[in-house]
Amino acid sequence: MKVGDLSPDALRRQVGEGNLLIDLAPFVARLRCDVDSAVRNLASMYAAFSVLPSDHFADFHIQVMREPGLRRWYRPQARFFFDGQPSFTPLPSDQAFAMIEWGLNWCVAAHAHQYLIIHAAVIERDGRAALLPAPPGSGKSTLCAALVHRGWRLLSDELALIDMDTGQVCGMARPVNLKNESIDVLRAFAPEAVLTPPVPDTLKGTVSLMRPPLASVQRRREPAMPAWIVLPRYTAGSPPRLVAHNRARTSLLIAEQSFNYDIQGLRGFDALCAVLDRCECLQFTYGDLDDAVRAFDALAATH
Amino acid sequence: MAARDLIRDVLLAPESITSLTPLDWDLLMRQGRRANLLARLAHVLNARDALDSVPSAPRQHLVSAMRITERQTIAVRHEIACIANALEGSGVPLILLKGAAYVAADLPVSVGRIFSDVDIIVPRPLLGQAESALLQHGWRGSTLSPYDQRYYRRWMHELPPMRHFRRDTTIDVHHNILPETARLSADSHALLDNVVSVPGHDRVFVLQPVDMLLHSATHLFHEGEFISALRDLFDIDGLLRHFGSRPGFWDELVRRAAAVGLSRPLYYALRVSVDLLRTEVPKDVLATASIGRPAAPLAWTMERCFALAFQPVHPSVDTAAVKAARFALYVRSHWLRMPMHLLVYHLGRKALLRTTSADTPVETARPA
Numbered sequence: 055m056k057v058g059d060l061s062p063d064a065l066r067r068q069v070g071e072g073n074l075l076i077d078l079a080p081f082v083a084r085l086r087c088d089v090d091s092a093v094r095n096l097a098s099m100y101a102a103f104s105v106l107p108s109d110h111f112a113d114f115h116i117q118v119m120r121e122p123g124l125r126r127w128y129r130p131q132a133r134f135f136f137d138g139q140p141s142f143t144p145l146p147s148d149q150a151f152a153m154i155e156w157g158l159n160w161c162v163a164a165h166a167h168q169y170l171i172i173h174a175a176v177i178e179r180d181g182r183a184a185l186l187p188a189p190p191g192s193g194k195s196t197l198c199a200a201l202v203h204r205g206w207r208l209l210s211d212e213l214a215l216i217d218m219d220t221g222q223v224c225g226m227a228r229p230v231n232l233k234n235e236s237i238d239v240l241r242a243f244a245p246e247a248v249l250t251p252p253v254p255d256t257l258k259g260t261v262s263l264m265r266p267p268l269a270s271v272q273r274r275r276e277p278a279m280p281a282w283i284v285l286p287r288y289t290a291g292s293p294p295r296l297v298a299h300n301r302a303r304t305s306l307l308i309a310e311q312s313f314n315y316d317i318q319g320l321r322g323f324d325a326l327c328a329v330l331d332r333c334e335c336l337q338f339t340y341g342d343l344d345d346a347v348r349a350f351d352a353l354a355a356t357h
Numbered sequence: 358m359a360a361r362d363l364i365r366d367v368l369l370a371p372e373s374i375t376s377l378t379p380l381d382w383d384l385l386m387r388q389g390r391r392a393n394l395l396a397r398l399a400h401v402l403n404a405r406d407a408l409d410s411v412p413s414a415p416r417q418h419l420v421s422a423m424r425i426t427e428r429q430t431i432a433v434r435h436e437i438a439c440i441a442n443a444l445e446g447s448g449v450p451l452i453l454l455k456g457a458a459y460v461a462a463d464l465p466v467s468v469g470r471i472f473s474d475v476d477i478i479v480p481r482p483l484l485g486q487a488e489s490a491l492l493q494h495g496w497r498g499s500t501l502s503p504y505d506q507r508y509y510r511r512w513m514h515e516l517p518p519m520r521h522f523r524r525d526t527t528i529d530v531h532h533n534i535l536p537e538t539a540r541l542s543a544d545s546h547a548l549l550d551n552v553v554s555v556p557g558h559d560r561v562f563v564l565q566p567v568d569m570l571l572h573s574a575t576h577l578f579h580e581g582e583f584i585s586a587l588r589d590l591f592d593i594d595g596l597l598r599h600f601g602s603r604p605g606f607w608d609e610l611v612r613r614a615a616a617v618g619l620s621r622p623l624y625y626a627l628r629v630s631v632d633l634l635r636t637e638v639p640k641d642v643l644a645t646a647s648i649g650r651p652a653a654p655l656a657w658t659m660e661r662c663f664a665l666a667f668q669p670v671h672p673s674v675d676t677a678a679v680k681a682a683r684f685a686l687y688v689r690s691h692w693l694r695m696p697m698h699l700l701v702y703h704l705g706r707k708a709l710l711r712t713t714s715a716d717t718p719v720e721t722a723r724p725a
């Protein structure tokens with residue numbers, strides 16, 4: 055049974071009662087939500103994800119619920135709860151679906167220390183993965199969203215989960231978070247992409263989520279071996295430039311962009327070095343997504 | 358599903374994991390995480406070589422919890438060294454309390470224990486020196502309202518928490534084991550006069566074993582918040598199991614409690630630890646510790662309240678009786694902490710502030 059197989063009413067009921075278990079391999083989330091817009095977006099974004107029976111183990115119990123009292127009617131707000139505990143500031147209820155996404159990212163980043171977790175997008179082609187680590191605003195999500203519509207497989211746009219024993223990286227193939235101008239840029243670039251209605255005035259500006267391509271969702275259990283670390287840098291009007299990047303600097307940047315490098319100690323350092331030993335370190339400056347597709351295709355063709 | 362304290366049951370009988378259903382594991386992980394006992398469970402199972410028999414999904418949570426506490430133990434050792442360095446030359450001895458003391462003294466209860474801060478105690482006359490030495494070495498006082506500053510400095514047994522500006526670590530500087538205004542007056546001087554240095558550090562001290570137990574008991578049985586209560590009770594259980602095999606420990610424990618005025622908390626600690634965690638306390642020790650027992654109806658009520666309140670603070674065990682017991686103990690904790698006129702003033706002020714100020718955001722909902 056997939057999320058998309060449930061009728062809107064059945065989904066609303068199940069998620070309203072807190073009985074919706076979504077298979078986000080390698081995790082399972084148990085979700086409760088009473089915000090209609092969020093449930094509609096959930097149906098669309100997670101259509102191809104499996105629903106698990108309600109007696110299944112869940113890694114993360116999350117609730118996104120409308121705030122009571124006056125807030126029901128006057129500028130309604132919703133709040134994120136982690137296993138019944140209010141965890142973050144309430145936000146306007148039209149941000150409820152984005153809150154589920156950010157909350158899930160937080161759940162993984164704060165609890166899944168069996169992995170070395172790096173703030174990076176991950177895409178794969180022919181068994182080789184490219185990690186795109188970057189501070190926000192560097193265009194990694196836009197680049198990732200574009201490439202996964204041109205033959206690359208989506209693993210994640212936000213969290214690279216490195217298995218410290220095998221060196222492989224996995225992702226959950228969850229929706230891609232697009233912000234501000236990149237929403238229209240992507241719509242123009244890939245008209246077939248399915249996006250949630252943009253929500254203005256969030257902490258990150260205007261936000262829209264993009265449905266992960268079906269093929270990526272179907273293969274989300276397959277990890278991939280990192281082959282490239284590419285630091286993307288969007289510069290308007292710039293010609294594409296893919297150049298080698300200093301390995302030591304890259305390793306520092308990866309450590310800095312890790313959510314739990316500090317917790318892993320020596321194990322984390324060794325895992326990081328192993329990833330770097332295997333990867334070509336590059337910096338990619340671009341101003342146009344078609345250029346980016348060509349540059350990454352050329353990269354995939356190398357041996 | 359009936360409310361049950363699964364994390365306690367499994368910690369007491371780890372062999373029972375073989376009969377857990379997936380939903381039991383689900384509940385166990387959630388209760389364990391909320392009660393700060395997940396890493397302890399991981400270590401208990403690991404010591405029995407039973408970690409591999411845990412289903413893969415919950416096992417990842419146990420592994421993850423172990424990684425956090427392993428890292429925290431290293432961090433606490435480093436923090437202790439930093440504090441020792443800061444106090445060196447100030448004439449203030451470094452005396453550690455609670456979790457940091459368990460780590461420094463290498464006690465089994467420190468394994469898999471989660472930390473939020475380091476607690477130290479300094480003799481009252483040296484409080485000023487301690488505070489300025491810490492300020493000189495990068496710790497900063499909390500920015501509190503004048504009322505809160507006064508609340509801490511005049512009435513409480515500790516300074517407002519201090520935070521290191523670079524490492525972002527927190528230290529609680531105590532000068533007494535109970536608030537200045539508390540109904541029970543304990544002889545802190547006697548405790549400070551009998552500290553012992555920890556192996557390998559001639560200038561780092563912890564309370565001697567009986568006093569360490571008495572301090573933990575006093576702290577827990579004056580508490581009005583219950584997030585870590587079950588964990589703290591497991592600490593007491595662990596200390597009793599560890600020190601209980603030392604010759605003379607039990608006799609000294611009861612005698613010492615009477616001498617420093619802490620017979621009541623010791624009685625509760627032994628009684629509740631035996632009842633809830635099946636701690637092995639010699640019969641005659643329980644009998645002599647009964648000098649700290651209040652009148653029968655009160656004793657019965659209190660023990661019921663503790664048994665209800667010392668469960669994970671989690672929706673799965675959040676019954677009306679648990680809420681009532683916690684509320685009663687919350688009120689009692691304030692009642693014990695200060696005389697009536699201060700209590701009315703303080704609680705009244707808190708209630709007033711709660712209605713007028715909105716809660717402040719802790720974080721925003723994003724991972725970084």
